[in-house]
Amino acid sequence: MATGVWLVGARGSVAATSIVGAAAIRAGLAEPTGCVTELPQLQGASLPPLSDLVFGGHDIADTPLAKKVDALAAAGVVPARLVAAVAGELASADAEIRLAPAADTQREAAALIAADIAAFRDRHGLERVVVVNVASTEPLVQAHPAHENLEALDDALRSDPVLPPSSLYAYAAFSAGCSHVDFTPSTGARLPALAEMARRHGLPHAGHDGKTGETLVKSVLAPMFAMRNLRVRTWSGTNLLGGGDGANLAEAGPNAAKASSKQRVLAETLGYEPQGHTRIEYVDDIGDFKTAWDLVTFTGFLGTAMRMEFSWHGCDSALAAPLVLDLARLTAAAHRAGRSGPLTELAFFFKDPLGTVPHGLAEQWAALAAFVRGLGNA
Amino acid sequence: MATGVWLVGARGSVAATSIVGAAAIRAGLAEPTGCVTELPQLQGASLPPLSDLVFGGHDIADTPLAKKVDALAAAGVVPARLVAAVAGELASADAEIRLAPAADTQREAAALIAADIAAFRDRHGLERVVVVNVASTEPLVQAHPAHENLEALDDALRSDPVLPPSSLYAYAAFSAGCSHVDFTPSTGARLPALAEMARRHGLPHAGHDGKTGETLVKSVLAPMFAMRNLRVRTWSGTNLLGGGDGANLAEAGPNAAKASSKQRVLAETLGYEPQGHTRIEYVDDIGDFKTAWDLVTFTGFLGTAMRMEFSWHGCDSALAAPLVLDLARLTAAAHRAGRSGPLTELAFFFKDPLGTVPHGLAEQWAALAAFVRGLGNA
Amino acid sequence: MATGVWLVGARGSVAATSIVGAAAIRAGLAEPTGCVTELPQLQGASLPPLSDLVFGGHDIADTPLAKKVDALAAAGVVPARLVAAVAGELASADAEIRLAPAADTQREAAALIAADIAAFRDRHGLERVVVVNVASTEPLVQAHPAHENLEALDDALRSDPVLPPSSLYAYAAFSAGCSHVDFTPSTGARLPALAEMARRHGLPHAGHDGKTGETLVKSVLAPMFAMRNLRVRTWSGTNLLGGGDGANLAEAGPNAAKASSKQRVLAETLGYEPQGHTRIEYVDDIGDFKTAWDLVTFTGFLGTAMRMEFSWHGCDSALAAPLVLDLARLTAAAHRAGRSGPLTELAFFFKDPLGTVPHGLAEQWAALAAFVRGLGNA
Amino acid sequence: MATGVWLVGARGSVAATSIVGAAAIRAGLAEPTGCVTELPQLQGASLPPLSDLVFGGHDIADTPLAKKVDALAAAGVVPARLVAAVAGELASADAEIRLAPAADTQREAAALIAADIAAFRDRHGLERVVVVNVASTEPLVQAHPAHENLEALDDALRSDPVLPPSSLYAYAAFSAGCSHVDFTPSTGARLPALAEMARRHGLPHAGHDGKTGETLVKSVLAPMFAMRNLRVRTWSGTNLLGGGDGANLAEAGPNAAKASSKQRVLAETLGYEPQGHTRIEYVDDIGDFKTAWDLVTFTGFLGTAMRMEFSWHGCDSALAAPLVLDLARLTAAAHRAGRSGPLTELAFFFKDPLGTVPHGLAEQWAALAAFVRGLGNA
Ligand SMILES: NC(=O)c1ccc[n+]([C@@H]2O[C@H](COP(=O)([O-])OP(=O)(O)OC[C@H]3O[C@@H](n4cnc5c(N)ncnc54)[C@H](O)[C@@H]3O)[C@@H](O)[C@H]2O)c1
Ligand SMILES: NC(=O)c1ccc[n+]([C@@H]2O[C@H](COP(=O)([O-])OP(=O)(O)OC[C@H]3O[C@@H](n4cnc5c(N)ncnc54)[C@H](O)[C@@H]3O)[C@@H](O)[C@H]2O)c1
Ligand SMILES: NC(=O)c1ccc[n+]([C@@H]2O[C@H](COP(=O)([O-])OP(=O)(O)OC[C@H]3O[C@@H](n4cnc5c(N)ncnc54)[C@H](O)[C@@H]3O)[C@@H](O)[C@H]2O)c1
Ligand SMILES: NC(=O)c1ccc[n+]([C@@H]2O[C@H](COP(=O)([O-])OP(=O)(O)OC[C@H]3O[C@@H](n4cnc5c(N)ncnc54)[C@H](O)[C@@H]3O)[C@@H](O)[C@H]2O)c1
Ligand code: NA
Ligand code: NA
Incomplete structure (x- = not known):
């Protein structure tokens, strides 16, 4: 059964490179260089295979994915020869990208987002969907009392736009029963109310800010x-x-x-x-x-x-894209294994990791390897 | 009870910086920056304290140590203000440096070297002595059948100069009952015959080639x-x-x-x-x-x-000197704890470590920390 | 006959390095490395010899020059061995540094500054004095109508503090009959009113902002x-x-x-x-x-x-100091040769040179060499 | 009337990039970036226009030029979009490349080379041809008495292979009445006998070793x-x-x-x-x-x-190619203007320039600009 990857910012460079790359690897046209989960030390039956990932997402832009990919090829981010070869897969992914919905209240907007994701899951008969935020970085957000607990937040959303977009997507992801990955430094799920929501729904989440350079x-x-x-x-x-x-x-x-x-x-x-x-x-x-x-x-x-x-x-997008694929696989596997709350073992991937974790790469690697072994037993 | 550090190449930059530094730290005039064994994670009762190290050694040069140290100060390797403050200690160490002995056969030379070391141990009532090679790097040495086992070697030494100087010092060290550290890329104890000799005498040894830059x-x-x-x-x-x-x-x-x-x-x-x-x-x-x-x-x-x-x-000497002190302390402690043969857990310190060991620094660090903890229980 | 160098910011790093260096070179203890006017291509009878420069200046700090020089020696900017050797010359220069005068109006302050400089000239029987600004860089200054012509400026100074300190020093220098060098990016003589003043008094000036790195x-x-x-x-x-x-x-x-x-x-x-x-x-x-x-x-x-x-x-001060000496010699020679107004031929020395001049170093060098040759004929 | 550029090493990277570039510029598809002779300061009626250059040459390889260019495009040296656009011109140039001739004596080989060049000149009705060596760098060559004067050389060539290939090409160029440019560090025309030959034939030559990085x-x-x-x-x-x-x-x-x-x-x-x-x-x-x-x-x-x-x-080839075009234009113009012997004014282009010339780029630039102005008057 396939796993869905719902990209917030699906028409951006990181998203497009991820989609092209997954298709090229599946087609045997490229090596999974840069994909950490393809290293012998981390391979295991527990992770959904790269070839079983299905892509969709939201964006505020409507540039066709193919156009974005052409620009990436011209810039040397993806090889031009691959682009033609995966045109079909790009078109399929493009058809699964929705404009970020507008609504009168954030509550309604969240419901529309969640509905888009659920429809995607149903349409493809996906086992589960991981929502990954690769949208533009937001400005720092001002604290608001409704960020502190879920009841207050649920209330506030009916009237006030208290959440930045990145957090609204996380809210929608959790309400749709999806795990969530924050690849950006934006606020995302990094609010007490949203951490609570993830725990209540039994959903894992990971973040923040992909560590690439x-x-x-x-x-x-x-x-x-x-x-x-x-x-x-x-x-x-x-x-x-x-x-x-x-x-x-x-x-x-x-x-x-x-x-x-x-x-x-x-x-x-x-x-x-x-x-x-x-x-x-x-x-x-x-x-x-x-x-x-x-x-x-x-x-x-x-x-x-x-x-x-x-x-x-x-090349930032080339460094980020394989990690997006890794994170989608790892988070989906954690979800399947019944893990919920912050996946602190994924600190390896992030500049600003969740939890009190080591920041040295070697210790983070050891934690990651143990995590994957743990999933294998699950 | 004090521990002796016998430096082969005792009038060189690394040796002189080590001696000045140990004296300055003991006198409270300098921090042990760069000394790995002073990190909280590695401190333990098992290591001889820095202040209990006594220095001596061999060299082929007879430049006074004080003159070498002045040159190091002029070059900015050691602070000029420290040099005056530790003049007394420098003089003591200088008095313990012997010219590399000449003899008709390498067997006799080894005996003279061993006698120098034993006399040093006796004079200072030292618990034990670690011999550390910080002499000039030798050219690569040609293989010789006598390198392969101890009997053949003992025999050959009576007649042929089959050992490069670095290996002769190791031979002498072992015959004097001392542990040995190869801080250089020279051959040193890296011959089957010498490994055998260390094991037979129950002596630990470490190497090769300090990893500093x-x-x-x-x-x-x-x-x-x-x-x-x-x-x-x-x-x-x-x-x-x-x-x-x-x-x-x-x-x-x-x-x-x-x-x-x-x-x-x-x-x-x-x-x-x-x-x-x-x-x-x-x-x-x-x-x-x-x-x-x-x-x-x-x-x-x-x-x-x-x-x-x-x-x-x-600054190579400033990077090497604290490691020489670390290695002397660690090897002495291993000796006291009854360890013999190659100390593969000290790979952290070497470019070309003994044994089949990890070369990633983080794994080497973990091995080192475990080693020190192990000594603590001894 | 000697030439005076009046340093605004005389207790700063650049000033102190210049004074130490001139003394050390005169005493034969150092080579004039970094002094452009000592190159064979630029040497000529027209420039006052390095050994005929006499130093004084203003500062707002009263740290003894010797203390500043000790700090520079500790930081490796000047060699400690030179400092002792030129202690006498440092003391003489220190005795010629005055606190920046305070007064009710800028007009009065300028008069006091000019009086300090004139007294220095008389005391040492100097042929002429070059005022060199090496004081801290000032913030950008707001335009003021009185900056536009000399009459308006003379008037304004009676009541309003319309000039930044750097410009007040330039005003005072010109009124004392001295040439002026702006080694900093501050406003200095870079105002139409001051350019007019220099021309009227027949005084040359140079600037801005020493080009060192x-x-x-x-x-x-x-x-x-x-x-x-x-x-x-x-x-x-x-x-x-x-x-x-x-x-x-x-x-x-x-x-x-x-x-x-x-x-x-x-x-x-x-x-x-x-x-x-x-x-x-x-x-x-x-x-x-x-x-x-x-x-x-x-x-x-x-x-x-x-x-x-x-x-x-x-090392910024070591790069700047020889240029300060060069500029003092060149500007004094231009003054003696009857040059007045902006010395655009000195663009070689400045980041932000006066006039419409080439910014390529080689062309600036050619202009400088021609300038020195021209002086030689004067 | 067109000017011929005969490239020794015509199937190499520098040669191929030069040919593609000249065609692309002529077709208005690329700017002449990197072409020094297109700078306003050097433009003048005296130089043959870029669009009047016709290419041919020798090589020891027979890889089609188009294949070489495809490799250069894949490596990012030339833009893929240009390659298709200039396919016709590439084919024309390819048709003018001859295999380096083999013969029993170097004298005969030189005659064959000269004949190839003369036939190229005739075929295209070229005003003149510049031979430019962009072949692989040769090893340093041993001195031989026949290198010292032209008579001795003419003699020796009948029997002994005394010249390295680069010098044989120069010999052939001169005997065909062509000027010569050494873009490599090989010996080329750098022998007294060949300098003499150039003078006798009234031919200019330039070198050595393009200065690109x-x-x-x-x-x-x-x-x-x-x-x-x-x-x-x-x-x-x-x-x-x-x-x-x-x-x-x-x-x-x-x-x-x-x-x-x-x-x-x-x-x-x-x-x-x-x-x-x-x-x-x-x-x-x-x-x-x-x-x-x-x-x-x-x-x-x-x-x-x-x-x-x-x-x-x-990118070495991209840096070299425009200089090859510059040198061809400048040397052809010098030839037309009746210049003969070493063109020392072209030192700007070379690592190891002919004659006793300044090595600073700015002075070399000034000499070049004067040279071009001089041609303009011719
Ligand atoms: N590339 C890296 O190495 C790297 C590393 C760490 C983090 N990141 C983060 O990843 C994110 C994406 O980077 P990128 O280079 O792809 O940027 P990009 O600008 O190419 O793409 C961002 C996409 O997000 C879309 N977007 C903006 N606001 C949105 C919203 N409210 N809803 C839905 N879509 C929205 C944009 O239209 C755009 O298509 C950035 O936040 C970046 O900081 C990247
Ligand atoms: N400094 C570092 O960072 C570093 C790192 C790794 C290894 N090393 C090794 O440490 C050694 C010492 O380096 P240094 O900078 O102090 O060199 P140095 O040249 O200053 O000192 C070497 C000393 O060894 C003496 N010597 C030479 N042959 C001898 C012999 N047969 N017996 C006794 N003494 C002898 C010399 O007289 C000299 O006093 C070198 O082999 C170097 O490669 C240094
Ligand atoms: N060092 C270089 O390479 C370089 C290059 C270009 C320009 N500069 C300029 O030279 C100047 C001096 O640099 P430095 O490193 O010697 O700085 P510094 O801070 O060491 O010295 C500046 C001195 O100016 C004094 N001062 C400040 N305001 C004053 C005032 N109103 N009147 C009199 N003295 C005053 C300070 O007390 C201090 O002693 C700076 O403006 C700097 O930007 C330096
Ligand atoms: N690219 C630069 O920046 C630069 C700068 C200075 C000098 N050069 C010199 O230019 C030359 C060419 O460089 P490239 O990168 O094009 O090299 P390349 O290897 O791509 O091309 C050299 C060509 O010369 C041919 N060749 C070899 N021997 C020959 C012979 N005897 N007769 C005819 N052809 C022969 C080869 O077959 C090949 O096609 C080299 O000598 C190089 O050192 C290049
Ligand atoms: Na660097
Ligand atoms: Na660099």
Whole structure:
């Protein structure tokens, strides 16, 4: 039985790359490079196979998926030769993308969203659906009392638009009986009321903010300094990025959300906060290929000053897409295995993981491997 | 009861920095930054305290230690203000350094070396002595049948100089009942005959080649690529270094030894060998502050090509010295706890570790922590 | 006959390094490395010799110069061994530093400043004095009608504080018959009223903003791209700096002034403005050693995308100080040769040079060499 | 009247990119980015227009040009959309490529080469033909007495193969009355006997070794350090390159030729040789996109140590091709203007320029601009 992947932001770069990639792998035209769940250490009967994923989603844009994919091919994100080969699958996915519904109240909007998802599940006879948020990053949201518990929230939604869109999608996902993955730094399910809702419905959820570039590197380098008892003095980062995500992040609001989730790994793995900040600058010409530069200054034996620099030239969508597939498989398997609440074992995938978890990549990997083994027994 | 640290190459940069540092830390003038055994996770009653280490050693040079230390201060490796403060301790250590003995046969030379070490132990009433090789890297050595078993070796030493100096020191160490640490890429105890000798005498030994810079970074970055199922295509490194070690490594022989021990981590953590080489270039002006630059090209989802570069500007002696202190403490504790043979759990410290062990730093760290906990129970 | 150098900000890093350096070179203890006027191509009888410079100045701080120099030595900006050797000269210079005078009106303050300078000139029987602004960078200043002509300015100064400090010093310098150099991005003499004043008094002036690091590199790389008809798409820079100047620039106001003077070279040498910004981040740990990182993306034949990155690790005060000495010598010589008004031929030294001048370093060099030759004939 | 460009190595990357590019520009499908002779400062009636160039050449390979171009498109060197558009022109050029002729003596081989070129000139009614060597770099060649004068050479060629292929092509070019450009570091026309031959036939020639990447950057950075009287201590470079040229250079012989021509710029612009070497490493995965990394350490005022690093990620063929077009136009124009012997004014284009010329790019640019102006008057 197939598993549905409902992408919020289904016409965006990450979503489109995920859909193309799943189709190409299924067709034997591409290796599952970058898919963590395809590593021998994590393979197991418990995960739905890549080839059994069916895609649909919501977006506020109506650009045809094929057009987006052409742009990605022109930019070198996906190989042009694959695009033609998976045209059929792209068309099927496109037919399953709905415009984000408008309604008088958020309660009604949530119901419409949930109905779209349920219809998708029925239409394809899916065992279950994982809702994955890969929509544009939202600005930081102001706290509201109705965020604190589910009753208050249910009430408020009848009248006031108290939820940011990302949280409304999470609300709708849970009410449709679906698990939920926050691949963005937006608020999403990160509200007490929504955590409560997930638990009540017995649904697992994962997040936040896919860890694909500079933060991934930090999550191995910072523990290295810590394990060697070297004192990091400064860690300053510059991220130059273009593409749709870059344009959005260039605005002060979302930028702040993203930048703060990027520095958390340092405090958590070092035990203190070094000097320096992470900057995001939008540079149209860079496109989907991000360039990050980090300077680390540190002190060694007898106070000797040393330094390290790195540059990272990564294609963000190509780094994110296989993780979206991984997260969909893992979350679906957890759902099937009866897991509910925050999937803290998936910290490996996130810049700003749920729960009190290790931020060093190796420990997160160990937790992930144990999690998959656990599912296997389920 | 104090523990002796007998340094082969006791007048070199690493040795001198270790001696100054131990004295400065004991005197409360410096933090034990860079000392792994001072991390909360590794502290335990089982390790001899830093302040109980007594230093001596062999060298082929007779430059006063104080002069070497002045040069290190001028180069910014150790702070000038510390040097005056530990002059007394430096003089004591200097008085315990012997010229490498000359003799007609290697058997006699070994006996003289062992006698020097035993006299040191007696003079200071030391519980035990750890011999640590921090002498200049030797050229790769040709195989000889006498390397294969202890009887053949004992025989051969009466007539032929079959051992390189590093191995002769290991032989002497074992015959004096001392444990042994190979901090260099030289042959040292890495011969079947010497491994046999260590086992027979019930002595532990550790090695090879302290992991302080580029290879340390590789040992966290390569696993990162592996854990993310990203395919590393090229890993090319350039190491510019000066100082005594640099001058020596610039010669083709030792350079080859060092460069090959530097690439092992890639094959072992990735499971395949990417393209590219590691080059060592001697640049007098660089002094003790090495600059390494590495380029990594890798492939992600759907074959997308990406890359990462890093530059590392580290002070080699400052990175090595605290590890020498760590290794002396850990090996002495293992000796006391009755451990003998290769201490594979110390892979964390080495570029080219003994035994079939993980090369990822995080797994090596876990093995080290378990090792220290094990000693605590002893 | 000696030449006076009156430093505004005389207790700062650049000033102190200049004073120490001039003394050390005079005493034969250091080479004039970094002094452009000591190059064979620029040497000539027309310039006052380095050894004939006498130092004094104003500051708002009263830290003894010796204390500042000790801090610079500890930070590795000046060699500790030199400091002791030039203690006498430092004391003499210290005795010639006055607190920035306070007065009821700016007119009175200017008179007091001018009187301090004149007294210095008389005391030492100096042929002439060059006033060089190396004080902290000021925030951008709001336009005021009195800035537009000298009469209006003279009037306004009786009642309103219409000038920022840097401009008041320039006013005072001109009224004392001194030439003036703006080494900072502050307003200084960059007002029509002050340009008029310089011309009326027959005084030369130079500026703005010493070109010492990232911008220096830009001034050769940008012309390289232009000469090769390569199209620069993005030029994004990150400057991490500490020290007194860094702390000051971290505030939004001065930062903006500096960052905009840093990008001018691109538009001027390329003929268009590439994407990207220059950021200045204050990092205390970096101290006087600035790290700049720049990413340049460019397009070549048939639109092929390429890129270049550079990191610059320079000691700002050590880069600036020899240029301060050069500028004092060149401006004094121009004054003696009867030059007045803006010395546009000194664009070589500045990020934001006066006049409509080439921004490519090589053309600026040619103009400088011609200027020095011209003086030689005077 | 059209001008012929006869490419030795006509099926290689540089040649193919040049041919595609000239066709695309002529067809209005691409801008002449990277073509120096299209800059306003160098445009003039004296140069044959880009659209009047006709291509032919020799190669030892017989891969169809279209196949080579497809590979270049797949590698991102030329845009795939252009390739189809210029298929006709590619076919025409392909029809003008001859296999390098074999013969019993080099004298006969030279005659066959010259005949191929003359037939090409006649077939197209070309005003003149420029022979440009863009074939694989040869190993360094051993000196031979016959290299010293033309009579000796003419004699020797009857019996002994005394010339490397690159020089034989130059010999043939001159005997066919053609000018010659050495775009490679091979020997080419760089022999006294061939210089004599060019003079006797009244033919101009230019060389050696197109300056496209790391050396180009050096030619602006090294003068920067010189103009600022900063002392360069170390300049160490690493060049990682793939493609056909990379594979060839990986062999020790050609590598040495190339590496030595890369360091000349330093000695010439600085006036001394800093420490450090230039390494070339072949990395198949890098393809036509070279990555170079250079470390420069330098000393400033009072001996302060500083450093700079840069990485250059350039597409070698895309950088070289427009220069090949420039050189063909400039050399043809010089020929028409009656110039003969070495065109030292074209040093701008070469790593290892002919004659005693400045190595700073800005001075080379000035010489080039004067040269073009001079032609205009001719
Ligand atoms: N690519 C990475 O490496 C990476 C890593 C971590 C997080 N992310 C996050 O993933 C998200 C997607 O990135 P991308 O590069 O695909 O961006 P994108 O701009 O290409 O796509 C975002 C899509 O979301 C849609 N959208 C916006 N608001 C919506 C709404 N209210 N409802 C439904 N759809 C909406 C947009 O129309 C667009 O199609 C971003 O939030 C980004 O921060 C990406
Ligand atoms: N510093 C690091 O980061 C690091 C890392 C790994 C390994 N190492 C190894 O540590 C060793 C020491 O490095 P260093 O920088 O101190 O070098 P160094 O040149 O400063 O010191 C080496 C010392 O060994 C002495 N010596 C040479 N041959 C000897 C012999 N036969 N017997 C006794 N003494 C002898 C020399 O006289 C010298 O005093 C080198 O082999 C180096 O490769 C260093
Ligand atoms: N170092 C470089 O490479 C470089 C390059 C270009 C420009 N600059 C400029 O040179 C200036 C000095 O830099 P620094 O590193 O020496 O800074 P610093 O902070 O060490 O010194 C500045 C000095 O100016 C004094 N000052 C502040 N306001 C004053 C006033 N109103 N009157 C008199 N003195 C005053 C301060 O007390 C301090 O002593 C800065 O404006 C900087 O931007 C420096
Ligand atoms: N691309 C650059 O930036 C650059 C810069 C400077 C110099 N160069 C030089 O340009 C040359 C060409 O580079 P490429 O990348 O095109 O190399 P390539 O390997 O793609 O092409 C070389 C061509 O020369 C042909 N060839 C070899 N020997 C020959 C012979 N004896 N006669 C005729 N043809 C022969 C080969 O078959 C091949 O087709 C190299 O020597 C290279 O060093 C290139
Ligand atoms: Na870099
Ligand atoms: Na770098």
